[in-house]
Amino acid sequence: MYDGVKKIQKEFPLVFGGENKIPVVLVGDGWLGLVRELCRRLMPLIEDTDGVQPVEIREEHGSMVISLSGSRPVVDLVDEIEGKSSETCWVCGYEGRVRFDLTHPRPYCDKHYIDTIDKQLAKKVIRFPDPIT
Numbered sequence: 001m002y003d004g005v006k007k008i009q010k011e012f013p014l015v016f017g018g019e020n021k022i023p024v025v026l027v028g029d030g031w032l033g034l035v036r037e038l039c040r041r042l043m044p045l046i047e048d049t050d051g052v053q054p055v056e057i058r059e060e061h062g063s064m065v066i067s068l069s070g071s072r073p074v075v076d077l078v079d080e081i082e083g084k085s086s087e088t089c090w091v092c093g094y095e096g097r098v099r100f101d102l103t104h105p106r107p108y109c110d111k112h113y114i115d116t117i118d119k120q121l122a123k124k125v126i127r128f129p130d131p132i133t
């Protein structure tokens with residue numbers, strides 16, 4: 001995840017307040033395409049204004065939360081990307097939906113939903129009492 005974010009930061013340093021800033025982008029690999037789309041479309045909007053504060057991107061209740069204020073077009077762009085995130089698989093970036101039955105509800109495609117259930121079940125190891133010897 002972090003390598004992917006670093007790559008995007010190198011491509012769009014202005015969005016993150018410079019190349020040497022530590023980017024605050026805490027999302028799954030499947031959402032990096034959306035992060036790149038946000039940055040790409042944000043660039044012309046930044047050049048039009050006095051600049052924006054560095055972007056912070058997290059996940060909350062299965063949706064991307066982008067901390068960034070700006071002009072109307074920036075706000076519209078942020079709304080659009082946040083909306084897309086809840087329909088984008090957290091792992092692979094394909095179409096998905098938020099799975100509220102999981103311990104941590106996030107959007108997954110069918111394949112990664114099943115993988116995540118398996119991982120969740122694997123953590124719940126049932127221990128029977130040791131046989132009496």
Ligand SMILES: [Zn+2]
Pocket residue numbers: 089090091092093094096108109110111112
């Ligand atoms: Zn997936």
